[in-house]
Amino acid sequence: MSTRTSSQISKADSAASSGIVIRADNLWKSYDEGAITVLKGVTVEVIAGQTVALCGPSGCGKSTLLHLIGGLDHPDEGRVFVNGIDLKTRRNMTSFLRHEVGFVFQLHNLIPDLTLEENCLLPAIAAGMDRRAARERLRQLAARIGLENRLGHRIQKLSGGERQRTALCRALMNRARILLADEPTGSLDERNSAAIFALLLELARGEGLTLLMATHDRSLAAACDRLVEMRDGRIHEC
């Protein structure tokens, strides 16, 4: 578990009262020693329980922004606040990854040699969750997602849609309140894409999660509470 200072707690309380769970403040990020600047002063806020679509063409910085918000990378400049706490000041990013955010990627990022059940239990095991409670949580999620009959199957035996549903199930295992989805339907056909997206929205709204989803599919994005347009490393429209 992370250790919070009193100022962090007060900031968290203040953020909670204003309803802002994610605040990216003037984020800059470049790669190749500054040769490629991906984010150019991005500022964005997300309110708790909101479903937000981050739209824009490939390479506009959507994924980078999600990685910074998810604590997987550090901005060159600017700050990221999640649940009111500046990620830079967090001592324990492991606890943050375990309990505060869940990720869904375009490529499902499942471990192919493990079964669906084992893949989904990984976050629970990492967090030291009681085994019985973890299995019960998985059973409930799998039933909602429609995977209850596939728990013992290896990932190689699952279809693309099932794999992405498994990744969604895994992201929700530890009851994180923020779900970061990076092109979750990008590798699926139109039918599966629509089904996964609908499921994502249903779960997010059903469980009151904050969803920040990168996509370039405008028709899907339109179903979200809010659409944020990104272009050339900047937010153009909110």
Next chain:
Amino acid sequence: MIYLRLILTNLGRHRIRTIVSVAGIAFSVAAMLTVVTVLQGAIGMFSGILSSGAELIVFERNVSDLFFSEVPASAASQIAAWPMVAHADPVLFGVVSSADHPIITCFGITAQDARIRNATWIAGDVSQFGRVKDGVVLGERAAGFLNASLGSTVPIGHGAFHVVGVLRTRNGFEDGGVFMTLDAARSFFHKEGSSVVTIRLHNKDDVAAFKRQVNASFPNLIGLEDAEFSRSYSQFKILKATAWAVGGCGLALGGLGVANTMIMSVFTRIREIAILRVNGFSHAQLAAIIFGESSIVAIVGALAGLAIGTCALFGLKLIPALHGYVDVTLHPALMFIVVLLALLTGIAGALYPSAYAVRIRAVEALRFE
């Protein structure tokens, strides 16, 4: 359970590589076990021929090799006369040669010596020892390679000796040796005393007093208990150090094999490690998986090595030329040390790979497919 699945799954993905690593550790452990056991057995046998049931051994102080030690005959006689001494046997060790056999250990002993009294006489009997001029008793193996039997004459060194007996002992050095009277040996090797005097005391509590008396009466001599002698004799120390060094080198090579396997293991699943990290695995948990893999490789290798080493030792014992020289006594402490060393080698081999694994940046690993 899933930890174990992750570990075993990865080992199973690259079966050949895993088997090669296990084999590396196994052969290293087998080599170490075999070399150390054979040398410990040899040292035990050598200690055995020195003491031959006695409690103490007296020899010349600061000699590098007992073959160079000389205890004056007068000193041996005086020691034998001390009240605390029950029995004192002077023994002269020498190396003789015969056709096709450049090195044969020769024992110059008295007729009271336990070596010939406790041995099984195959031909002749102990009463004949020393009665015939130029008479020798041969160990069973020596009789075999010298092609000699009771009554025959064997050329040894510059002389010819009559075989007055053939005996069997459990000690390979004695079984391949030649026994002659102390006087004959002194004459043969041009010495006046003996190499050592083996001592049996009336009361074992007098050991310390005996050693003090040797020190006071004969400053050039030293008296040591058997175990004390085995620990302090420089030749034994060199042998033991050599055995452990050879075994250690083998194990180090095995460790490099494990390190190579683990490095490859980490390099080939950077993405998987990143997935685990994103799903909340801590650095310690990731390292535990890497160390778990190397530990399994090391333990399985060590167990296989123990089995191979044991078979090799029994195989060596069956070779006629080595009969009596290989003492296959597997000491649990040695086996434990060997397995522990293998485990430590495995862990050492995983140090760099695990350090590399925890430094993997998930975002970079996940960015590229």
